[in-house]
Amino acid sequence: xxxxxxxxxxxxxxxxxxxxxxxxxxAVPRLGLVDERFLPPASRILATLAGELATPGLWIALGQxxxxxxxxxxLAFGAAVVTGVVIGVVPGLRALTSSTVEFLRxxxxxxxxPLATLLFGPSLGSTLMLVVYAAxxxxxxxxxxxxxxxxxxxxxTARSYGLSAWSRIxxxxxxxxLPYVMTGLRLAAAVAFILAVTAELVxxxxxxxxxxxVAQSSGAVPTVYALIVLAGLVGIAVNAAVRLLERRVLxxxxxxxxxxxx
Amino acid sequence: MSATGPPGDARPATAAxxxxxxxxxxxxxxxxxxxxxxxxxxAVRRVVCLVALPALLVLLWWAVSGSSFYLPGxxxxxxxxxxxxxxxxxxxxxxxxxGRLLAGYALAALLGVGLGVPIGSSPRLRxxxxxxxxxxxxxxxxxxxxxxxxLAGIDTPMKVLVIVSGCVWPILLNTVEGVRALDEVxxxxxxxxxxxxxxxxxxxxxxxxxxQIMTGLRxxxxxxxxxxxxxxxxxxxxxxxxxxxxxxxxxxxxxxxSGILLLGLLGLGLSLLFRRLERWVxxxxxxxxxxxx
Numbered sequence: 001x002x003x004x005x006x007x008x009x010x011x012x013x014x015x016x017x018x019x020x021x022x023x024x025x026x027a028v029p030r031l032g033l034v035d036e037r038f039l040p041p042a043s044r045i046l047a048t049l050a051g052e053l054a055t056p057g058l059w060i061a062l063g064q065x066x067x068x069x070x071x072x073x074x075l076a077f078g079a080a081v082v083t084g085v086v087i088g089v090v091p092g093l094r095a096l097t098s099s100t101v102e103f104l105r106x107x108x109x110x111x112x113x114p115l116a117t118l119l120f121g122p123s124l125g126s127t128l129m130l131v132v133y134a135a136x137x138x139x140x141x142x143x144x145x146x147x148x149x150x151x152x153x154x155x156x157t158a159r160s161y162g163l164s165a166w167s168r169i170x171x172x173x174x175x176x177x178l179p180y181v182m183t184g185l186r187l188a189a190a191v192a193f194i195l196a197v198t199a200e201l202v203x204x205x206x207x208x209x210x211x212x213x214v215a216q217s218s219g220a221v222p223t224v225y226a227l228i229v230l231a232g233l234v235g236i237a238v239n240a241a242v243r244l245l246e247r248r249v250l251x252x253x254x255x256x257x258x259x260x261x262x
Numbered sequence: 263m264s265a266t267g268p269p270g271d272a273r274p275a276t277a278a279x280x281x282x283x284x285x286x287x288x289x290x291x292x293x294x295x296x297x298x299x300x301x302x303x304x305a306v307r308r309v310v311c312l313v314a315l316p317a318l319l320v321l322l323w324w325a326v327s328g329s330s331f332y333l334p335g336x337x338x339x340x341x342x343x344x345x346x347x348x349x350x351x352x353x354x355x356x357x358x359x360x361g362r363l364l365a366g367y368a369l370a371a372l373l374g375v376g377l378g379v380p381i382g383s384s385p386r387l388r389x390x391x392x393x394x395x396x397x398x399x400x401x402x403x404x405x406x407x408x409x410x411x412x413l414a415g416i417d418t419p420m421k422v423l424v425i426v427s428g429c430v431w432p433i434l435l436n437t438v439e440g441v442r443a444l445d446e447v448x449x450x451x452x453x454x455x456x457x458x459x460x461x462x463x464x465x466x467x468x469x470x471x472x473x474q475i476m477t478g479l480r481x482x483x484x485x486x487x488x489x490x491x492x493x494x495x496x497x498x499x500x501x502x503x504x505x506x507x508x509x510x511x512x513x514x515x516x517x518x519x520s521g522i523l524l525l526g527l528l529g530l531g532l533s534l535l536f537r538r539l540e541r542w543v544x545x546x547x548x549x550x551x552x553x554x555x
Contacts, residue, residue: 009389010389013386013389013390014389014390014392014393015393016390017389017390017391017392017393017394018393018394018397020390020394021394034413038412038413039413095311096311096314096315097315098311099311099312099313099315099316100315100316100319102530102533102534103316103526103530104526105529105533106484106487106526106529106530106532106533107522107525107526107529107530108484108487108488108491108525108529109488110487110488110491110492110495110503111491111506111521111522111525111526112522113491113495113506113507114506114507114509114510114518114521114522115332115510115518115519115522117510118332118510118515118518119332187481190400191484193402194402194403194404194485194488197402197404197405198402198404198488198492201404201405201407201408201492202404202492202495202496209404209405212405212408213408216408216409216411216412221412224408224409224412225409227405228401228405228406228409231401231402231405232397232398232400232401233397233400234400235399235400235401235402236396236397236400238400239396239399239400
């Protein structure tokens with residue numbers, strides 16, 4: 001079986017799975033198992049989504065969400081990689097900072113919702129605050145894991161060969177940590193999207209989440225569903241983009257090279 | 263030549279490396295013959311490491327506070343913390359929130375692992391369900407809150423359901439991934455030795471997938487806390503999330519900060535518990551050096 005065949009049959013299976021879900025979503029309300037007011041049939045949800053996609057307002061909201069997501073993720077990623085490498089490489093710093101990191105990291109970023117509301121109100125600032133806080137720790141922790149995973153023998157070798165600190169970082173620490181960094185980026189991208197939408201939903205910053213909130217409070221149930229489906233599709237796009245990036249960046253890594261499509 | 267396990271070839275070296283990786287905090291008690299003095303010195307150093315930076319940060323906080331209405335000093339927040347949370351609120355708001363979180367999390371773990379193992383073991387099932395699962399995972403869980411409110415009302419079942427609906431996907435997908443990536447050589451070995459059924463599940467499938475499962479559980483825990491708070495911010499008259507937003511709306515700034523602090527402590531406590539669990543479950547894995555692959 002060639003590779004193309006395999007991916008086609010995979011695609012077929014996947015399509016069957018999605019088709020099954022749509023059928024189920026269509027059948028359950030039509031058969032009256034769940035009240036149509038609470039779960040509109042799939043066809044109506046998709047029609048509503050198509051109708052919404054024709055309005056410019058939705059695209060503006062989507063753009064606002066993505067702007068908050070991208071800006072927050074970029075800020076958090078840059079800050080976390082620099083912080084993580086410094087903490088990981090400078091001896092003693094890891095022990096000194098670990099209690100602080102361990103305390104700050106698990107603080108759920110939604111705990112900052114009231115603070116963001118007070119400081120920024122319903123605006124991009126609130127979104128950024130939540131997104132950056134949530135994404136930063138995801139990346140930082142992975143960078144720290146990655147730096148700690150450097151083979152001690154290789155590290156000692158590099159040291160005894162007299163490699164400078166900078167070239168140790170560049171040639172030993174960074175390649176070792178890169179898979180972890182990319183994992184961190186992937187996790188952070190997903191969390192950042194969740195938090196971007198959450199900020200809009202709870203605080204009311206403009207964007208997709210705010211639209212869902214409006215639709216819900218005005219009782220437009222099919223619109224709520226349609227927007228949730230859209231949020232899911234955007235989430236998939238976000239994941240796919242980061243995975244593609246990960247694959248590209250790690251093309252040399254054995255874990256990626258040995259992965260044969262089933 | 264196998265491309266799967268490059269680091270597995272140097273057991274003694276990696277065992278030493280493991281001590282070093284974890285060494286930051288735990289090096290002191292690894293040596294039984296070190297004598298009392300070394301141990302005391304080690305303990306002192308650990309304590310200094312533990313408190314130095316936090317102390318510095320609190321000092322900094324104390325120095326800059328007062329310049330802004332939104333940032334009360336550490337003393338005010340501390341007082342508010344004691345007054346607010348060591349009261350009836352602990353029983354009325356905090357414990358029910360935590361209970362819902364744990365209930366939802368446990369349900370999600372059962373569901374995720376229970377469904378993940380069969381899906382991961384069958385390539386066909388996996389190919390069929392993967393797009394659907396990826397879709398559900400990609401939906402940001404908080405957007406489901408308005409929906410689940412519609413379906414399940416605003417009581418405890420809604421909140422637990424919200425937590426389950428968000429936590430289950432990372433666990434499920436990581437279990438699928440872990441089961442999929444099980445070592446083929448070990449799978450063949452199992453077959454050769456006729457290990458099947460429950461013992462295969464327990465000793466090979468769940469064991470082999472446990473690093474991934476734990477990753478999923480860790481991701482789910484933070485999502486669970488987020489959802490616990492959010493579900494209470496929406497439509498509720500009790501709970502941690504509700505209380506904190508209430509303080510914010512009434513401009514009780516010190517109380518609000520104390521709530522943020524409490525959420526942080528809660529997150530910290532849960533993640534410490536989780537780390538214990540992880541270390542216990544994955545002791546074999548960290549010891550083998552496979553953790554680096």
